[in-house]
Amino acid sequence: MFAFIVRRITQALFVMLIISMIGFAIKNKIGDPVRDLVGERVTPAEREQLRDKLGLNDPFFTQYSRFLKNALQGDLGHSFFYKKPALSVIVAKAPATIELVLGAAFIIILVSLPLGVYTALRPRSFFSRMVMGFSTLGVSIPVFLTAIMLIYIFGVQLNWLPSYGRGETVDIFGNGWWQSGFLTRDGLLHLILPCFALASIMLPLFIRLIRSEMMEVLETEYIKYAWAKGLNPMRIWLVHAFKNTLLPVVTVFGVQIGIMFAFTILTETVFQWQGMGYMFLEAVERSDISLLIAYLIVVGSVFVIVNTVVDIIYGFINPTVRIAGRT
Amino acid sequence: MSHLLEVEKLEVKFALRSGDLIAINDVSFTLDQGERMGIVGESGAGKSVTGFAIINLISKPGLISGGRIIFNGREISSLPDSEMRKIRGNRISMIFQDPMMTLNPVFTIGTQMLETLYAHRDISRRDAEKIVLEKLRKVHIPSPEKRLSQYPHEFSGGMRQRIIIATSLLTNPAIIIADEPTTALDVTIQAEIMDLLQELCDSEKMGLILITHDLGVVSQVTEKMAVMYAGKIIESGKTSQIVSRPVHPYTMGLIKSLPGVLKPGEKLYQIPGMMPNLTEIPPGCAFNPRCEIKEDICSREEPPLVQKESGVLAACHLKN
Numbered sequence: 001m002f003a004f005i006v007r008r009i010t011q012a013l014f015v016m017l018i019i020s021m022i023g024f025a026i027k028n029k030i031g032d033p034v035r036d037l038v039g040e041r042v043t044p045a046e047r048e049q050l051r052d053k054l055g056l057n058d059p060f061f062t063q064y065s066r067f068l069k070n071a072l073q074g075d076l077g078h079s080f081f082y083k084k085p086a087l088s089v090i091v092a093k094a095p096a097t098i099e100l101v102l103g104a105a106f107i108i109i110l111v112s113l114p115l116g117v118y119t120a121l122r123p124r125s126f127f128s129r130m131v132m133g134f135s136t137l138g139v140s141i142p143v144f145l146t147a148i149m150l151i152y153i154f155g156v157q158l159n160w161l162p163s164y165g166r167g168e169t170v171d172i173f174g175n176g177w178w179q180s181g182f183l184t185r186d187g188l189l190h191l192i193l194p195c196f197a198l199a200s201i202m203l204p205l206f207i208r209l210i211r212s213e214m215m216e217v218l219e220t221e222y223i224k225y226a227w228a229k230g231l232n233p234m235r236i237w238l239v240h241a242f243k244n245t246l247l248p249v250v251t252v253f254g255v256q257i258g259i260m261f262a263f264t265i266l267t268e269t270v271f272q273w274q275g276m277g278y279m280f281l282e283a284v285e286r287s288d289i290s291l292l293i294a295y296l297i298v299v300g301s302v303f304v305i306v307n308t309v310v311d312i313i314y315g316f317i318n319p320t321v322r323i324a325g326r327t
Numbered sequence: 328m329s330h331l332l333e334v335e336k337l338e339v340k341f342a343l344r345s346g347d348l349i350a351i352n353d354v355s356f357t358l359d360q361g362e363r364m365g366i367v368g369e370s371g372a373g374k375s376v377t378g379f380a381i382i383n384l385i386s387k388p389g390l391i392s393g394g395r396i397i398f399n400g401r402e403i404s405s406l407p408d409s410e411m412r413k414i415r416g417n418r419i420s421m422i423f424q425d426p427m428m429t430l431n432p433v434f435t436i437g438t439q440m441l442e443t444l445y446a447h448r449d450i451s452r453r454d455a456e457k458i459v460l461e462k463l464r465k466v467h468i469p470s471p472e473k474r475l476s477q478y479p480h481e482f483s484g485g486m487r488q489r490i491i492i493a494t495s496l497l498t499n500p501a502i503i504i505a506d507e508p509t510t511a512l513d514v515t516i517q518a519e520i521m522d523l524l525q526e527l528c529d530s531e532k533m534g535l536i537l538i539t540h541d542l543g544v545v546s547q548v549t550e551k552m553a554v555m556y557a558g559k560i561i562e563s564g565k566t567s568q569i570v571s572r573p574v575h576p577y578t579m580g581l582i583k584s585l586p587g588v589l590k591p592g593e594k595l596y597q598i599p600g601m602m603p604n605l606t607e608i609p610p611g612c613a614f615n616p617r618c619e620i621k622e623d624i625c626s627r628e629e630p631p632l633v634q635k636e637s638g639v640l641a642a643c644h645l646k647n
Contacts, residue, residue: 220428221423222428222429222431226431227384228415228416229415229443229494230416230443235446240431320478
């Protein structure tokens with residue numbers, strides 16, 4: 001198991017290296033720090049001098065290793081709009097996004113598991129057909145449309161739920177950094193619509209995935225054998241079949257959580273949610289290149305970390321993987 | 328005296344969109360306590376379906392559409408599933424064909440054996456473990472205590488089949504149905520597993536229904552046998568008699584095609600043609616298009632299963 005974990009982490013580091021290289025390449029080609037630093041009146045000769053001084057005329061890899069060294073020390077450049085280190089801007093915005101993604105993930109797990117399992121066990125029932133119909137519909141509606149529809153129905157027409165902002169939040173660590181909406185009623189109410197909107201893209205996918213995996217597992221010999229042993233149907237479905245169903249689902253879930261961080265851009269914009277996604281869109285409008293690159297690297301690392309953790313969890317539930325790690 | 332298991336005019340139907348498909352037609356046989364019986368036939372002859380029908384576990388859209396199955400004096404083919412579960416894996420156990428696929432890969436064999444006991448007995452974990460270890464020893468698994476916490480992939484094919492046999496022994500069943508238990512194993516292991524099954528049936532007084540296409544195995548292990556062709560029994564009786572003096576031309580063909588007395592390089596005998604698809608069984612005797620000694624009546628009338636001179640039952644028009 002240990003060897004398996006070490007190998008996974010090495011792979012993760014390698015992927016991070018590539019992400020940083022891509023990030024740096026973009027920054028190197030698009031951004032012009034000199035333009036950010038100086039005004040109109042500076043002559044081209046002076047600009048060139050400044051470039052030399054800042055090391056911008058150095059070879060690509062010299063600059064890249066400098067960038068990497070800074071990045072490893074937590075310095076991902078400066079946001080020229082916020083006049084602060086890009087990383088601290090992102091870190092300040094992160095809790096809102098993390099809570100949004102967690103809420104959506106929670107909804108996905110809570111809804112897709114029972115629905116996926118049920119539709120696999122009773123594929124011909126009326127309810128299953130309805131679920132499958134809605135999930136096809138759900139897959140094909142883009143998230144911003146779902147979000148606007150949710151706001152229109154539950155926020156405007158019915159006036160049941162708040163439709164923008166985070167509502168009342170609680171400062172968890174006492175330093176003003178993590179403002180949580182999970183702990184107050186108002187905060188939770190504000191979470192409902194954005195979380196459902198964000199979950200709406202992945203939810204149908206997961207219902208379908210769980211259903212098809214489960215149906216496949218139900219056809220296997222070991223399930224037939226479990227029946228022949230005279231076991232209780234609940235044990236066969238919820239223990240024997242379910243655990244095997246989960247194996248591939250866990251992997252996909254890891255990837256999708258990463259992707260959800262990216263999808264927050266749309267959701268956060270529609271719901272005026274002050275998180276990383278909203279910040280990203282603002283940064284695009286302001287051409288805040290350093291902040292954009294920092295965002296890319298942070299979201300990339302979140303993606304890699306989540307996937308690595310999921311792989312390790314997978315290793316724990318799938319005994320054959322553990323063996324592979326030992327050798 | 329009544330039999331332990333009586334299968335009477337069993338019919339199994341698959342309700343397909345294109346119409347009903349009769350997979351098993353008018354199959355009858357009996358099994359007594361401790362008796363060993365073989366069901367032989369080509370793939371698709373209906374022998375596995377017969378096995379699954381006994382424990383009422385035919386996969387949809389199949390169903391038992393006729394006949395009776397009487398176990399211990401009780402009709403079981405129409406029992407509700409909750410009642411049938413008390414028999415399945417408890418009084419009648421089943422061993423499947425491929426031990427690589429039969430055990431759930433994500434649970435230890437200890438879990439998979441214990442759950443069988445828990446399903447049928449009100450038993451403490453300590454007592455259950457004692458029984459599990461006892462049965463694992465019985466199938467010659469070395470140091471079973473260490474094996475309980477291992478996963479199926481840590482065992483070889485032969486070992487897994489032993490574990491499955493041990494699992495089927497847990498509840499001291501009256502009958503074990505073994506559906507091609509050695510087909511997926513290599514030859515040396517095959518012999519070991521068959522010896523083990525035979526030994527256990529003797530020591531535990533268990534009835535055995537051995538479903539296989541291997542006539543050699545059947546003649547070694549069983550006392551009586553039935554040959555199935557296109558969903559029907561075409562010959563049945565004492566194994567020794569059928570093997571030495573087969574009556575039905577199909578059985579003759581099967582025995583002739585065994586690689587027994589041939590010199591190297593000599594071609595094996597082959598029954599010409601293929602078993603018909605269940606949807607296109609020819610009129611008359613189902614075997615007639617492949618039969619080398621057929622007469623006119625064979626393609627007109629279906630032969631009934633009747634007693635022949637040698638004492639076996641056979642479904643063939645021809646005298647001998």
